[in-house]
Amino acid sequence: MAAKRKVENLMALAVLATVVQRPMHRYEIASLIRTRGKDQDMDVKWGSLYTVVQNLAKHGFLEVVGTSRQGARPERTVYRITEAGRQEMLDWTRELLSTPEPEHPRFAAGLSVHMVLPPDEVIALLRTRLGALAESIAARRATLAEHLGDVPRLFLVEDEFTLAMLAAEAAWTSAFLDELTSGTFPDLATWNAYHATGELPPELAELAERGLDTD
Incomplete structure (x- = not known):
């Protein structure tokens, strides 16, 4: 049986699998998810990205490491994955690959x-x-x-x-x-x-x- 996760939205997994490469802000995360076509592999609702990132940080899976600015744009908060976030990403991926779950097309x-x-x-x-x-x-x-x-x-x-x-x-x-x-x-x-x-x-x-x- 699938474990109950603190952040259950599958977009959270896409975020963790993106940020694991390097620290980045939300716009970079969204850009890379789109570029890699992850929004075609899972139900990604772009309007929920802010909430998903905030919840991942709230539960200790991401942490703020600073801000960045490009030109006249506002400062953007930069996040990196924590050890707990890395473990959550690995456990979640193992579960998805090994455990069949009812789906409703x-x-x-x-x-x-x-x-x-x-x-x-x-x-x-x-x-x-x-x-x-x-x-x-x-x-x-x-x-x-x-x-x-x-x-x-x-x-x-x-x-x-x-x-x-x-x-x-x-x-x-x-x-x-x-x-x-x-x-x-x-x-x-x-x-x-x-x-x-x-x-x-x-x-x-x-x-x-x-x-x-x-x-």
């Missing part, structure tokens, strides 16, 4: 209630999604191929993982579409009947009421 949320739409509309929507997935997969493959010659694979594994997940989603979506369009999806008749009559068969209505827990 938006697609799964849509699939959980897809029956509210008629089959023909779901087919059209999934075709649209499959087209978007194909474009995204092609773009990511091209980007990876471009970077592999110049960037060590050490820095590309998260992109490989994302590409693999997109490909798996596309394969599943395509298979589901095949079942719907060929008529082999086992519950298609019931689904169509529900939209024709507005009523679920009694056995499905009972299942919907009690859920899938049969204990």
Whole structure:
């Protein structure tokens, strides 16, 4: 089970993994996170950066080491990672790599209630999604191929993982579409009947009421 962390926002991990290189102010941190594409690997809300840095300092993971000024700009507070912050970064990374945690993709949320739409509309929507997935997969493959010659694979594994997940989603979506369009999806008749009559068969209505827990 994942440990409860004093600063749980994943952006905190991105901050620690950036500041571990050298002391820097918040604008430098944000710039490097963007440059490295970390905002594509985790849910980064830029408006929360100030609060995240403040909380990391509050809990002893970062400490202020001075200020810096560029030209006429206001002074900026410079932070460095503490030993506690380094340990938090290492422990958190170990946890993320070793411990599966339930995740809730938006697609799964849509699939959980897809029956509210008629089959023909779901087919059209999934075709649209499959087209978007194909474009995204092609773009990511091209980007990876471009970077592999110049960037060590050490820095590309998260992109490989994302590409693999997109490909798996596309394969599943395509298979589901095949079942719907060929008529082999086992519950298609019931689904169509529900939209024709507005009523679920009694056995499905009972299942919907009690859920899938049969204990």
